[in-house]
Amino acid sequence: MAQLTQTENRDALVKQLEEEARQLRIEDIKMLVKAGSGHPGGTLSAAEMIAALYLHKLRLRPEEPEWPDRDRFILSKGHCVPIVYAALARVGTIPREWLDTLRKFGSPLQGHPDRQRCPGIEANTGSLGQGLSIAVGLATASHHDQSPWRVYCMMGDGEMQSGHIWEAAMLAGRRTLPNLVGILDNNQVQQSLKVKEILDIDPVAQKFRDFNWHVREINGHDVGECLDALDEAETVTDRPTMIVSHTVKGKGVSWMELNPDWHGKAPSEEEGEIAIAELEGRIDAEESKRRFEALGKGGK
Amino acid sequence: MGGKATRESFGEALVRAGSDERVWALDGDLMKSTFTHLFREAHPDRFVECGIAEKNMIGVAAGLALAGKVPFAASFACFIANRLEVIRMSVGYSNVNARLVGTHAGIGIGDDGASQMGLEDIAAMRALPNMAVLQPADDRETQQTVAYLVEHEGPAYLRLTRQKLDDVNDDSYRFEFGRAVQLRDGNDVCLIGTGATVQEALRAADELEKEGVSARVLNVHTIKPIDADAIVAAAADCKRIVTVEDHNVAGGLGSAVAEVVAQSNGARVTILGVRDYGQSGSPDELYEAYGISARHVAQAARSLIERER
Numbered sequence: 231m232a233q234l235t236q237t238e239n240r241d242a243l244v245k246q247l248e249e250e251a252r253q254l255r256i257e258d259i260k261m262l263v264k265a266g267s268g269h270p271g272g273t274l275s276a277a278e279m280i281a282a283l284y285l286h287k288l289r290l291r292p293e294e295p296e297w298p299d300r301d302r303f304i305l306s307k308g309h310c311v312p313i314v315y316a317a318l319a320r321v322g323t324i325p326r327e328w329l330d331t332l333r334k335f336g337s338p339l340q341g342h343p344d345r346q347r348c349p350g351i352e353a354n355t356g357s358l359g360q361g362l363s364i365a366v367g368l369a370t371a372s373h374h375d376q377s378p379w380r381v382y383c384m385m386g387d388g389e390m391q392s393g394h395i396w397e398a399a400m401l402a403g404r405r406t407l408p409n410l411v412g413i414l415d416n417n418q419v420q421q422s423l424k425v426k427e428i429l430d431i432d433p434v435a436q437k438f439r440d441f442n443w444h445v446r447e448i449n450g451h452d453v454g455e456c457l458d459a460l461d462e463a464e465t466v467t468d469r470p471t472m473i474v475s476h477t478v479k480g481k482g483v484s485w486m487e488l489n490p491d492w493h494g495k496a497p498s499e500e501e502g503e504i505a506i507a508e509l510e511g512r513i514d515a516e517e518s519k520r521r522f523e524a525l526g527k528g529g530k
Numbered sequence: 531m532g533g534k535a536t537r538e539s540f541g542e543a544l545v546r547a548g549s550d551e552r553v554w555a556l557d558g559d560l561m562k563s564t565f566t567h568l569f570r571e572a573h574p575d576r577f578v579e580c581g582i583a584e585k586n587m588i589g590v591a592a593g594l595a596l597a598g599k600v601p602f603a604a605s606f607a608c609f610i611a612n613r614l615e616v617i618r619m620s621v622g623y624s625n626v627n628a629r630l631v632g633t634h635a636g637i638g639i640g641d642d643g644a645s646q647m648g649l650e651d652i653a654a655m656r657a658l659p660n661m662a663v664l665q666p667a668d669d670r671e672t673q674q675t676v677a678y679l680v681e682h683e684g685p686a687y688l689r690l691t692r693q694k695l696d697d698v699n700d701d702s703y704r705f706e707f708g709r710a711v712q713l714r715d716g717n718d719v720c721l722i723g724t725g726a727t728v729q730e731a732l733r734a735a736d737e738l739e740k741e742g743v744s745a746r747v748l749n750v751h752t753i754k755p756i757d758a759d760a761i762v763a764a765a766a767d768c769k770r771i772v773t774v775e776d777h778n779v780a781g782g783l784g785s786a787v788a789e790v791v792a793q794s795n796g797a798r799v800t801i802l803g804v805r806d807y808g809q810s811g812s813p814d815e816l817y818e819a820y821g822i823s824a825r826h827v828a829q830a831a832r833s834l835i836e837r838e839r
Contacts, residue, residue, distance in 0.1 A: 302596075346625060353596060354624040357615060363586045364620055367593015367601075370578060375597075394616070397586035405578075 231322060234286045240454075243286070247453045250320070251281040255482050256509050257316035257329060263502035265312075265333040268341070271492045272386060273313040275417035275450070275477040282456040283382060284317035292321040295349040301379050302352045302368050306361020307386035307415065308342040309494070315339050315348070323350040359392030361385060362412065366402045369410035369470070380464075384413040388420030390431040396441075402470045403442030410470040411463045412443070415450065417479035421493045438472040450475030483508055484515035485522045500525055533697055536690040536725070537633040539669040541565020543676035544602055548573040550680055556591050556603040558584045563692075564604040564633045584609050588616045588630065595626035600680055607632030607648025607689055614654050621685045622658035629679050630655075631688045635665070636776030636804070637820055638726045639692040643810035648689075653781025655687040656754050662686040662707075663754040667728035668697045671751055674705035682707065689725060693813045696729045698749060710757035716744035719831045720764035720771045720797075724750045724783045727774040730817065733824035734772075738831055745831060753786055761790040765797035770834040772800045774827050776817075779803035798837070800830045 234246050254277045262268040284290070289301040305314055312332060318324045324338070331337035338348045342356030353364045365383035372379050389395060402410055420428055431437075435445045444466045448455035456475070463471035479493070480486030483505040497505055501522065508518035545568045547553045554576045561567040561579075570577040578594075580587035584605050591601040603610075610617075610632040621628045635648050655663045664679075664686060666672040672690070679686055698713060713728070714735050723731035728749045735745040746768055748760055764771060771791065773784040784801030791797050804820050817823040 344623075353592070354619060357619045360585075360589055360616055360620050363589020363616075364593040364596065364624075366586070367590035367595070368597050369593075370590065371594050371597030371599050374575060394585045394589070397580075397583035398589065401578075401580055401583070401586055401590065 231320065233290065233292070233321060244453045244457070247278070247281045247285060250285045251277040251453065252509060254281055254313055254316045254320070256506055257319070258313050259483070259497060259502050259505045259509065261312050261316065261329050261332045262496040263499055264330055266496055267333060268312055268496045269309045269494050270483070270486055270497065271419060271479040272307060272310040272415065272417060274481045274483060274486065275479045276310055276313055276384065276415045277481070278451050278453050279384065279413055279415065279456050279475055280313050280317050282453055282460060284321055286457070287460045288382070289379060290321065292323045295323050299377065299379050302365070302381045304353050304355065304361045304365045304368070304381070304383040305343055306355055306383055307358065307389060308356030308361070310386070311343045314343070318350040324348065358386070358389035359394035362395055362398035362402070365410060365412070366398050366407065369402070369407045370405065373407055373409055380409045380411065382411045382413060384415055386420070387414060387416045387418065387425050387431055387434070388428070390414070390434055391429045399438060399441045399443065406442065406468055407470045408467045411460070412470065412472040414472060414474045415477055416474055417477045419479040419488055419490050419493065421490065423490055435474045442469050443472045444469050445472045445474060447474045447476065450477035451481055484518050533694045534669040535692060535694050536666055536669070536672040537563070537692060538565050539672035540631065540633070540676055540688070540690055541568040543673040544569045545572045547676055547680050548576065550600070552598065552600045553680060554578065554594055554599050554601040556580055556587050556601055558582055558587045558605045558609065560605055563606070564631065566604050585613050585616045588613050588628070589620045591628040591630070592620035592624055592626050595628040596624070600627055600629065602629045602631055604631035604633060606634040606646055607651045608646060611648055611651035611654045618658060622661055625660055625684060627682070627684065629686050629688060631690065633690040634692040635689045635725065637808040637816040638776050638813045640813045640816065641810050644807040647808040649778045649804050649808065650781070651687070651689060652753055652777050652783065653785070656781060656786065658685070660684050661754065662752065663689070664752050665689040665725035666751050667723070667725055667749050668695050668699055670697065670699050670703050671705060674703070675751065678705055678707055691726050693726065695726055698728050698732060705751070708752045708755050708757060710760040711749040711751065712746065712760065713749055714745060714747040716746040717767050718744045718770070719834060720746040720748060720768040721827055721831065722748045722750055722764070722771060722773045722783065722787055724753055724775055726776050727822060730774055730822065730824045730827055734827035734831065737824065737828040743831065743835065750783060753783055756786045756790060758790045761787055762794045765791050765794045769797050770831070771797050772802065772827055772830045772834065774802040774822050776822060777803055779805055798834050800834055802826055802830055
């Protein structure tokens with residue numbers, strides 16, 4: 231399908247993107263169940279922003295993934311690539327059937343992004359902390375050439391603990407790259423525990439301000455706020471923009487939310503059915519939790 | 531040691547390469563040591579100062595390469611190689627046309643001592659499947675290698691010296707990627723060097739010649755992909771091979787040669803290289819103390835020959 235353009239009725243656009251985000255989450259859960267492994271928490275937290283980018287904001291020609299003037303999206307938190315695959319399938323860059331092959335031998339959909347295997351993937355990531363540097367390099371080239379394309383880089387809050395991020399943040403601020411937009415999917419949880427418990431990164435917004443970034447903090451599950459922040463970034467002409475997107479890890483599946491156990495474990499088939507029922511609105515959070523807990527008691 | 535340091539030749543060649551608008555240079559606050567300051571003067575808009583942050587420098591180079599540029603990111607060999615994880619992911623696995631340039635290779639840097647001596651970089655880079663590894667032996671070869679690297683497809687590592695090196699090639703020299711240069715013909719033993727040790731191999735061949743030993747000398751400027759044909763031919767013709775490198779004995783030139791010989795009809799191979807972290811001293815003193823001087827090369831050749839008499 232084509233991307234959604236800004237209609238006269240912005241509320242309608244927001245509504246459409248909310249629905250797209252919901253569908254991406256459902257697709258994501260289905261993929262992980264089939265794959266039998268993967269990272270639900272950080273994929274679910276990013277759904278609204280990924281929908282806002284791929285279905286609306288990014289300058290793309292979905293059927294021409296190598297179009298030189300396309301915007302570049304770098305997923306620094308590479309383990310969350312399934313939600314990007316779902317978006318690439320939705321816009322038609324990759325066939326929908328590929329989603330069933332996630333993490334399987336020979337699949338273009340590797341467990342982490344592989345630009346040589348999958349069209350629409352811009353850089354290989356998955357070793358946390360590296361994506362922002364690549365984005366800075368791309369933005370430096372585009373800025374120098376006065377090219378129209380912009381660079382977006384989504385990071386996780388856990389990887390803010392890597393010094394590599396701050397090397398890149400310092401250089402981007404120093405070079406005042408106006409075509410670079412960082413998105414921090416601040417979902418509060420990393421692999422083992424909450425970010426605050428492992429190594430607190432706050433005040434993270436202030437840290438980026440200190441490095442000469444324009445910073446906008448949003449509720450990352452509010453599509454309208456995502457769109458506003460992405461629009462605002464285009465008006466900033468003298469520095470890069472960091473959108474600190476406050477989100478909930480596992481968002482949308484009540485028993486996954488803010489639970490580190492769902493960082494890197496795929497739901498079973500039964501768990502997936504419950505998750506999808508909740509995402510589709512067929513059951514509420516209470517019922518979803520009840521069914522999930524009953525599964526455990528059933529002694530599977 | 532006369533001649534010119536290959537890092538200086540690199541700096542000059544990079545300025546000329548910069549007439550191609552795709553070429554960029556990246557620095558981690560060592561521009562006067564790596565000679566990228568020359569590029570900065572000539573092409574300031576395509577020079578990126580990254581500060582003392584080599585992980586980021588390498589990642590930014592990867593990003594520039596993804597945008598169609600040909601970035602040369604230079605620092606000391608030890609500081610480049612020790613960002614292996616970024617090189618593996620953002621350069622190697624991503625298969626981008628970034629060029630990583632490690633100057634101040636080996637114990638040949640001398641006085642600065644062990645902390646600045648890159649002695650494991652070849653081994654690290656060789657282990658990345660698509661990484662080309664090049665180490666030119668003199669000014670002329672370096673200039674041509676840099677010009678070649680603008681067009682090379684895929685990631686590449688270029689290893690350069692702090693110290694000055696003799697000219698080992700003449701005016702007619704033409705660099706060919708992946709092809710070793712036979713500097714002397716001979717059939718009693720083959721001496722194989724790379725970079726700074728090519729001149730040691732040549733001096734050893736001179737010594738051996740006086741004793742009636744006919745030594746072939748190969749300059750392996752492309753360590754990966756290595757010229758298997760030249761090595762198999764040396765094994766067949768000479769039956770004895772001495773490799774010498776200013777790098778750890780594990781995983782460098784000697785290992786690369788031995789891997790080829792092991793799949794041939796065979797030859798005896800002696801690998802000369804560094805087995806420790808190095809220390810301060812003059813390059814000549816250190817080459818002597820760590821067993822990679824011409825005298826050691828000649829002695830290793832004699833030992834191989836005597837073993838069979």
